[in-house]
Amino acid sequence: MSNEHDYKELEAHARKARWLAISTVAGSGAGHVGGPFSAMDILVALYFKVMNIKPEEPGWPDRDRFILSKGHSSIGLYSVMALRGFLPVEELKTFDKGNSRLQGHPDVTKLPGLDTSTGSLGQGLSVGLGFALGARMRGQKFHTFVMLGDGELQEGMAWEALHIAPRYKLGNLTAILDWNGLQQFGWVLAVNEQHRGDRRDPWSGVDLRGVFEKLGWRCIEINGHDFSQVVPALESVKASGDSDQPSMIIAHTTKGKGVHFTEGKHEWHSKVATKEELRIIAKELGIEEAVA
Amino acid sequence: MKALRDVFGDTLVSLGWSNPNVVVLDADLANSTKADKFAMAYPERFLQMGIAEQNFVGVAVGLASLGFVPWLSTFTVFFTHRAIDPIRMLVAQTHANVKIGAAYSGLLTGLTGKTHQDVQDIAIMRAMPEMTVLAPADAIEGEAMIRWATDFQGPVYLRLARDASPNLFDEKYSFALGKTYLLREGADVLIISTGPQSGRCLKAAELLQGEGISAGVLHVPSIKPVNKEEIVSAAEKAKLVVTVEEHTIYAGLGGLVAEILSEASPRKVVRFGIEDRWGESAPNDYLLDLFQVSPPRLVERIKKLVR
Numbered sequence: 001m002s003n004e005h006d007y008k009e010l011e012a013h014a015r016k017a018r019w020l021a022i023s024t025v026a027g028s029g030a031g032h033v034g035g036p037f038s039a040m041d042i043l044v045a046l047y048f049k050v051m052n053i054k055p056e057e058p059g060w061p062d063r064d065r066f067i068l069s070k071g072h073s074s075i076g077l078y079s080v081m082a083l084r085g086f087l088p089v090e091e092l093k094t095f096d097k098g099n100s101r102l103q104g105h106p107d108v109t110k111l112p113g114l115d116t117s118t119g120s121l122g123q124g125l126s127v128g129l130g131f132a133l134g135a136r137m138r139g140q141k142f143h144t145f146v147m148l149g150d151g152e153l154q155e156g157m158a159w160e161a162l163h164i165a166p167r168y169k170l171g172n173l174t175a176i177l178d179w180n181g182l183q184q185f186g187w188v189l190a191v192n193e194q195h196r197g198d199r200r201d202p203w204s205g206v207d208l209r210g211v212f213e214k215l216g217w218r219c220i221e222i223n224g225h226d227f228s229q230v231v232p233a234l235e236s237v238k239a240s241g242d243s244d245q246p247s248m249i250i251a252h253t254t255k256g257k258g259v260h261f262t263e264g265k266h267e268w269h270s271k272v273a274t275k276e277e278l279r280i281i282a283k284e285l286g287i288e289e290a291v292a
Numbered sequence: 293m294k295a296l297r298d299v300f301g302d303t304l305v306s307l308g309w310s311n312p313n314v315v316v317l318d319a320d321l322a323n324s325t326k327a328d329k330f331a332m333a334y335p336e337r338f339l340q341m342g343i344a345e346q347n348f349v350g351v352a353v354g355l356a357s358l359g360f361v362p363w364l365s366t367f368t369v370f371f372t373h374r375a376i377d378p379i380r381m382l383v384a385q386t387h388a389n390v391k392i393g394a395a396y397s398g399l400l401t402g403l404t405g406k407t408h409q410d411v412q413d414i415a416i417m418r419a420m421p422e423m424t425v426l427a428p429a430d431a432i433e434g435e436a437m438i439r440w441a442t443d444f445q446g447p448v449y450l451r452l453a454r455d456a457s458p459n460l461f462d463e464k465y466s467f468a469l470g471k472t473y474l475l476r477e478g479a480d481v482l483i484i485s486t487g488p489q490s491g492r493c494l495k496a497a498e499l500l501q502g503e504g505i506s507a508g509v510l511h512v513p514s515i516k517p518v519n520k521e522e523i524v525s526a527a528e529k530a531k532l533v534v535t536v537e538e539h540t541i542y543a544g545l546g547g548l549v550a551e552i553l554s555e556a557s558p559r560k561v562v563r564f565g566i567e568d569r570w571g572e573s574a575p576n577d578y579l580l581d582l583f584q585v586s587p588p589r590l591v592e593r594i595k596k597l598v599r
Contacts, residue, residue: 126347130354160347
């Protein structure tokens with residue numbers, strides 16, 4: 001179904017969306033960058049390629065559902081939704097400004113196209129479980145995708161949903177783990193580590209895939225920045241919506257991915273780019289109008 | 293006289309027949325909460341969610357967005373203490389059409405002790421924007437509220453006692469959101485209460501009559517929203533206002549009444565209930581005496597106030 005040409009288009013959308021996100025955060029004076037950038041390629045693949053959605057009819061009952069459980073990456077989601085036509089790109093300027101549909105964390109009561117509110121971590125998969133279970137009870141065919149952060153998986157509530165979804169055999173539910181390996185402050189320094197940003201992945205040494213599989217999830221491991229892996233993985237789980245196993249896409253990602261000086265840097269978890277940095281970023285992302 | 297948990301189970305079975313969108317989610321206590329009656333009647337709409345109360349709140353939100361009317365069922369304490377964050381963010385903040393059937397509320401939880409007694413739930417839930425908070429006094433009001441909440445669009449918190457309490461109402465009762473019910477008129481003191489405690493207050497008022505004290509009883513089943521004017525108007529007719537609740541005296545019904553009267557009609561409000569302490573395992577009568585909200589203790593305390 002997919003080909004190289006599609007991926008080039010998706011890559012272009014992802015560059016544009018990264019620019020919108022980081023320049024919006026710069027305009028608002030606060031916001032997250034690292035998490036939105038690690039999630040961005042998957043968000044673009046979902047909204048431009050995989051999900052069955054109608055931007056002109058955001059409440060369409062048969063739409064595929066998406067929940068950004070790591071809600072602090074909201075600006076990444078808003079940027080992709082703007083490019084996809086759910087809101088005017090211009091509206092991104094209102095982010096966090098007061099009286100805006102674009103709240104710091106996604107608010108389902110404000111922005112049509114969102115499927116629930118998130119922000120307090122570890123809660124999104126439970127709502128996704130409700131969508132998937134309800135779809136089965138109603139005989140609806142839509143698919144539910146929930147993006148989880150790796151840091152967020154430290155929340156106990158996430159594990160409640162992780163063990164209950166397989167019991168209900170919800171093949172129409174997919175969790176996507178954005179495993180970028182960094183969280184806000186992190187754990188005690190290990191030997192030979194100098195800075196917080198050098199810290200080990202909080203889940204390093206843990207066989208998360210093994211844990212998920214033992215709980216009953218069908219797991220696919222991918223590079224979350226390579227569309228030739230992201231798109232087929234998402235299409236494959238969607239195609240198995242009638243199966244009796246929920247899917248877990250374990251996406252290995254890089255926090256801050258897309259700009260050389262934000263990649264893998266914990267300090268870009270939430271940071272505002274300077275004017276000079278924005279110039280470099282625009283050039284690197286190939287955003288001509290911004291460079292000019 | 294019928295236990296509120298049986299009213300819960302039986303009314304859900306009746307609603308399940310008339311409304312195919314009604315579903316019940318259990319956190320492994322259905323035989324205690326009597327949600328098991330629904331499980332027997334409609335196994336395909338009874339969703340066992342295991343001992344995992346945070347998750348089942350989120351699942352209910354997902355189901356509600358597809359048009360189901362999910363009733364959550366577990367003990368009160370697990371809603372208002374363990375699952376309060378998903379109730380806050382996923383239910384209240386999104387105005388989700390989720391119904392919270394809070395069983396075993398208050399002190400009288402069947403010999404379970406302070407770990408399972410929730411004496412703070414009114415305070416917590418009435419501070420929750422967009423939440424409707426209801427506390428029925430008897431089986432008739434309980435059934436009316438469950439039916440009303442199922443038809444209402446939005447989150448509802450229903451505070452259900454475990455055991456049976458005497459019927460205060462008959463089949464002519466109709467529930468109206470916010471309305472208060474004057475169960476008895478009296479000139480010397482107005483006792484304001486909620487839930488099954490209203491019945492115990494009514495009994496105390498009858499005993500007070502024998503002592504030459506004329507006590508009125510105002511039952512407040514809608515904690516939120518509540519008709520403030522009715523509370524003000526009733527209070528202004530009495531020489532003294534006393535609130536009684538099977539709940540902490542901080543920020544519960546007593547707090548609600550004091551807030552209303554201090555602004556609209558300042559006067560002394562004496563709050564009876566649980567002071568700054570936890571409960572313990574004991575039979576119901578023992579606990580009601582211990583916290584001085586049984587009818588005989590109320591008579592003693594009110595006599596002291598009035599004389």
